[in-house]
Amino acid sequence: MAGVPRGAKQFNKIAIHLAGHRFPSVWAVLRHRGRKSGNEYAVPIAVIPTDSTFLIALPWGRGTDWVRNVRSAGMCTIKWKGVEYECTAPTFVDKATALAAATGLTRRILRRGDFPHGFIQLDRRPAG
Structure with a gap:
């Protein structure tokens, strides 16, 4: 993954154990399949x-493996607050769209932050 800081892999190993549970609620686990390998991967993410x-x-751009895999497949699953969701229709959106969706502390962080690579938006519904 070009442009990803060296410590990101170590952070991911820790974050994957915290993500997807009820607390902290901003963190989730995104599961996707490799475009070429077909292997399943799990990535900790922060969701709005x-x-x-x-x-x-x-933050690492639109060319990261997980983004490319999700766009190629058109789907992934996300575990958030202990619930598994089927997510489809990956679409790139801008900061204004994210700001409109965000509330509280997340909204304040978005207002102050620079997000040059934007956001990806996924339609969701509970799995099963």
């Missing part, structure tokens, strides 16, 4: 939830 979507910031 709406009633029908998840928005995810792309």
Whole structure:
């Protein structure tokens, strides 16, 4: 993954154990299949939830493996607050769209932050 800081892999190993549970609620686990390998991968992510979507910031850009895999497949699953969701229709959106969806502390962070790579938005519904 080009542009990803060296410590990101170590962080991911720790974050994957915290993500997807009820607390902390911003963290989730995104599961996707490799475009070429077909292997399943899990990535910890921070989500901005709406009633029908998840928005995810792309700090390392649109070319990271998980983004490319999700776009290629057109789907993934996300475990958030202990619930598994089927997510489809990956679409790139801008900061204004994320700000409109965000509330509280997340909204304040988004207002102050620079998000040059934007966000990906996924339609969601409970799995099963």
